Amino acid sequence: MRAAACLLASAMLASATPLASQAYQCNLPSKVEVPRIDSERPRRLPVTGYTLAxxxxxxxxRFRxxxxxxxxxxSGDSGRFGFIVHGLWPDSERSWPQWCGGRQPSESDLRPNLCISPDARLLARQxxxxxxxxTRRPATYFKVTRILYGGLQWPDFVRISREDDLTVGTIRKRFADANPGWFPEAVGVVLDNRGxxxxxxxxxxxxxxxDACDRQRYGAQDGxxxxxxRGL
Structure with missing residues (x-):
């Protein structure tokens, strides 16, 4: 699994788009406090795929x-953000592998990610x-996350937000159309209870x-x- 991640990193590095493509005027902080995350009961399962949330x-x-x-x-003091990385999750056909153990991340592990996931506690918890x-090393996990994120192309979601009769299916199609190799069935969409x-x-x-999302990850239906x- 670690070898596959390293191979992915090498293959995609040259074609990755800038990591700040969804972070406007974001600057990395000079110092990062590393939060301590208490582990929970492990759930070790075979990995069958991945989700980038x-x-x-x-x-x-909106209210924070x-x-x-x-x-x-x-706050806007560290830049304005569009899509940020919630997390990269390994999947299993039976459930979600979780809390498999490992060392705490260091400041150097967390800092490079703070323009794509601007919360050190979120990063440490993920x-x-x-x-x-x-993988055994936080640096490997975060490197693969950055490369996956950096390899994405972003349609103009502010413009999309103004489309008449916008549906979940439109969101899926706009993202897939902007990213060669992607297709709508591989894009899960989560709405809140107000749409x-x-x-x-x-x-x-x-x-x-x-890969096509299963029902759990697919989220809202196209129609x-x-x-x-827009937050503006």
């Missing part, structure tokens, strides 16, 4: 602009909960190639009306 930051920050806990992502079931876009969940097979908060 991407949170739509304007919706997340003044919260100190989310200041880096939501490593402990998910990444530890993929606002919260998250995309990109589904991969064991080789990190786009459902959707809204996208």
């Amino acid at each position: 991407l949170s739509w930051s304007p919706e997340f920050c 602009e003044d919260q100190r806990r989310h200041a880096r992502q939501c 490593w402990a909960k998910h990444g530890s079931c993929m 606002w876009l919260e998250e995309l969940r990109l589904c991969y097979d064991k080789r990190f190639m786009p 459902e009306p959707a809204k996208i908060w």
Whole structure:
């Protein structure tokens, strides 16, 4: 599994787009406090694929602009964000592998990711909960995450938000059309209970190639009306 991740990194590095493509004026902090995450009961299962969960930051920050806990992502002082990485998750046909053990990440592990996932605690938790079931080293997990994210092309979601009669199917199609090799069935869409876009969940097979999402990851159905908060 570690060899596959390294092979992926080498193959995609040359073609990766800038990591700040969804982070406007984001700068990496000079210092990062490394939070300690307490592990939970392990669930070690064979990995059958992966999910890259991407949170739509304007919706997340909609009522959190003044919260100190989310200041880096939501205050605007560290830049404005579009889609940010919620996490890279290993999947299993039976359940989700979780909490497989491993060392705490270091500052040098976390810092390079703070323009694609602007929360050190979230990063540390994603490593402990998910990444530890993929590889032994936090640096490898985060490197693969950055390369997957950097390899994506982003349609203009502000423009998409203004389309008449916007549906979940339109969101899937716009993303797939912008990314050669992707297809709508590999793009999960999560809406909140009022129909606002919260998250995309990109589904991969064991080789990190786009794969059709199962029902759990697919989320909302194509015909459902959707809204996208622009945060402007």
